[in-house]
Amino acid sequence: xxxxxxxxxxxxxPVPSLTERxxxxxxxxxxxxxxxxxxxxxxxxxxxxxxxxxxxKEGLPATANPYEHFQTQPxxxxxxxxxxxxxxxVFEETPRYVVEQDANGLVWQRFKTDxxxxxxxxxxxxxxxxxxxxxxxxxxxxxxxxVPADAKQRIAAAQKAGKFVTLDFREHYRTVWAKLGVEQTxxxxxxxxxxxxxxxxxYNQCVIESLKPAIADGIQFDGCWVYGDxxxxxxxxxxxxxxxxLLFPYHKELYTFLNARGIPVIYHCDGDMRxxxxxxxxxxxxxxxxxxxxxxxxxxxxxxxxxxxxVFFGxxxxxxMSKTRADIEREVWSKLTVAMKGGGYM
Numbered sequence: 001x002x003x004x005x006x007x008x009x010x011x012x013x014p015v016p017s018l019t020e021r022x023x024x025x026x027x028x029x030x031x032x033x034x035x036x037x038x039x040x041x042x043x044x045x046x047x048x049x050x051x052x053x054x055x056x057k058e059g060l061p062a063t064a065n066p067y068e069h070f071q072t073q074p075x076x077x078x079x080x081x082x083x084x085x086x087x088x089x090v091f092e093e094t095p096r097y098v099v100e101q102d103a104n105g106l107v108w109q110r111f112k113t114d115x116x117x118x119x120x121x122x123x124x125x126x127x128x129x130x131x132x133x134x135x136x137x138x139x140x141x142x143x144x145x146x147v148p149a150d151a152k153q154r155i156a157a158a159q160k161a162g163k164f165v166t167l168d169f170r171e172h173y174r175t176v177w178a179k180l181g182v183e184q185t186x187x188x189x190x191x192x193x194x195x196x197x198x199x200x201x202x203y204n205q206c207v208i209e210s211l212k213p214a215i216a217d218g219i220q221f222d223g224c225w226v227y228g229d230x231x232x233x234x235x236x237x238x239x240x241x242x243x244x245x246l247l248f249p250y251h252k253e254l255y256t257f258l259n260a261r262g263i264p265v266i267y268h269c270d271g272d273m274r275x276x277x278x279x280x281x282x283x284x285x286x287x288x289x290x291x292x293x294x295x296x297x298x299x300x301x302x303x304x305x306x307x308x309x310x311v312f313f314g315x316x317x318x319x320x321m322s323k324t325r326a327d328i329e330r331e332v333w334s335k336l337t338v339a340m341k342g343g344g345y346m
Contacts, residue, residue, distance in 0.1 A: 024162030025074030026222065028346075033223075033264055033286060033311055035343035041336075042346035044313075045072040048117060076158035076165045077225065081146040082175055082206060084139040086126070099123065104179045105136070125181045130195050133179075140202045142209030151219050159222075166266065167221045169207060171228035172200040172250050173237070189238055193246055200250040208257050215261055223264045226285070231271030233295045240275045248279050255284030266313065272296045281309050287346075293317035299345070300338045311344045 023031070028042040052066050060066065067073035083103035092099040097111045105126025111118050127133050147167070148154065158165045170178070176199045177185040188196050230237055255265050264286035272295040273280075277288070288306075291297040291314050299315040320331040339345035 026159060026162050026164040029074060029164040030222070032343060032346050035311075037343070041340060042074055043072055044074050044346065045070070074164055076154065076163045077168050078148050078151060078154065078166070078221075079168050080207065080210070082170055082203065084136060084179065086139070101126070106178065106181065122181045125179065125184065127179050128184070130192065133195065133199065137198075137202055140206045142206050144210060144213050146206070146210040147214045147219065151214065151221075152217070155219065155221065164222045166223045166225050167263070168225045168227065171226050171230060171267075171269075172203055172247055172254075173230050174228060175203045176200065186238065189242055189246060196246055197250075200247065204250050204254050207254060211257075211261075221263050223266055223287075224258060225266045225268060228267060228269040228273075229271065230269055230276060231273035231295070234272055236271075236273060236275050240279075243276050244279055248283060251280065251283035259284050259286070270295065274302075277302075277306070281306055285310070287311040287313050289313035291315035294319060299335050303338050303341070303345075307342060307344060311346065312339055313346050315339070 023039045025042060028038045028040070031038045032042055047066055052060070055066065056062060060069065084105060086101070086103050086105050088103060089101040090098060091101070091107070095112065097109050099107065099109050101107045106122055107124035107126075108120045109123050110120040127136060151167075155165045173185065176196060179199070180188070185196070230243070236243065258265055265284060266287040266289055267280060267285040268289050269276075270290065270292050272292075274297070280288075288302075288310055291299055291302070291312060293315055294317065297315060299312045302310075303312060315335055317331055320327050336345075
């Protein structure tokens with residue numbers, strides 16, 4: 001196949017000839033991970049329910065699937081159950097909110113608003129002390145049941161449809177705060193790092209030992225998502241030294257296991273996470289997403305530094321999308337012309 005990914009001129013992509021096989025979405029992603037030629041760059045997006053509702057008012061047919069309409073869903077994602085698997089409980093419900101305990105023992109106040117992504121509040125946690133953790137640690141035991149029971153069938157169907165199939169995990173810091181709450185987690189990273197590391201080690205054991213029998217049974221995912229969010233707009237949630245000492249060893253262990261089994265890691269992190277990026281690359285992530293533009297992330301700066309080891313995913317500044325067509329084109333083309341060189345961009 002003689003497809004090309006470089007831009008022939010501003011505003012024009014090459015179009016495959018009739019003799020060329022049109023690639024599936026899965027083909028494109030796999031080729032991009034290998035920095036091989038594709039007929040076009042892979043594209044993916046997600047839409048808030050409020051966005052879709054507005055589009056329908058503006059003319060999108062009620063029966064139209066926006067992902068199919070815009071061809072922006074190249075992946076099928078499956079969840080790995082990394083929780084304590086505690087029974088969920090509802091403590092209070094009013095017309096305005098519901099207070100409930102989740103499978104990790106966190107108690108949330110979730111507001112009933114018209115905004116689907118209205119942030120909930122953490123009110124309490126079942127695990128408050130090291131002793132609480134020791135009493136509940138056994139609930140992190142590995143189990144084949146943590147992998148979807150129908151994974152093999154779903155993978156086969158999705159790949160037949162040309163989709164790239166992933167298993168979804170959480171980053172280690174995020175799995176700890178999902179049990180303790182954010183403030184308690186940041187506190188123990190400073191005052192009781194051994195406890196924090198023990199929770200990270202338990203998470204790795206849960207993931208690795210749960211996946212081994214699934215892989216032995218012939219379940220093969222194309223890749224995996226690791227959702228992190230270890231940063232905010234200006235920096236990491238903690239110091240680079242803390243990441244290196246407390247988190248890097250567990251990232252390295254998990255990603256080494258996954259990469260050795262042909263499961264490349266797509267690492268998601270909002271915010272300005274540049275201080276952790278060299279360590280994450282060394283740990284073995286293969287794709288970085290979304291590279292939040294309003295948090296100082298810029299593929300034009302990162303591509304020359306990491307382009308031989310990392311695939312870049314996203315980075316279009318959503319603020320520019322609300323401006324003029326000229327502003328939008330300037331944002332898109334200024335980044336595409338850099339990001340697409342040599343492959344490795346979606």
